[in-house]
Amino acid sequence: MIWFLRHAEAVDGIPDSERELTAKGRGQAEYAGRALAKLDVRFDACFTSPKERALETARLACRHLGVEPTIEESLAQGEFDAAALTAGLDNTLLVGHEPDFSAAVQDLTGARIEFKKSGVAVVDGRLLLRLLRPADLRAMADGG
Secondary structure, X not given: XXXXXXXXXXXXXXXXXXXXXXXXXXXXXXXXHHHHHHOXXXXXEEEEOOOHHHHHHHHHHHOOOOOOEEEOHHHOOOOOOHHHHOOOOOOEEEEEOOOHHHHHHHHHHOOOOOOOOOOEEEEEXXXXXXXXXXXXXXXXXXXX
């Protein structure tokens, strides 16, 4: 399965690649990690965009998941081949950006989705299994 996590809320600014998470964004990344941990998923790998907001999201979320994020340049911006990137792995977490993630999910499944910042989509083959909004992740993390 491929787990797509859009980066959490980041500050505005230039250069784009150096935008850090806001305090709210750091909380969103923590909630995402804690919520995914409650699902008892064992991740084989986490690949993240090298952009600071995605890398910080990955680091904060992965603290709860028992996996270290690996920078993957193809997730920095634009089209990427999610199936090729995750080939041979059972559960892979990808951390990156919009509109790239919506396009990747649509390419894999045909589903058109809207990714909120720090939202998660779960794809198994050609099937969209789950779409978790930030509020869903927070409720899961808090025990709801």
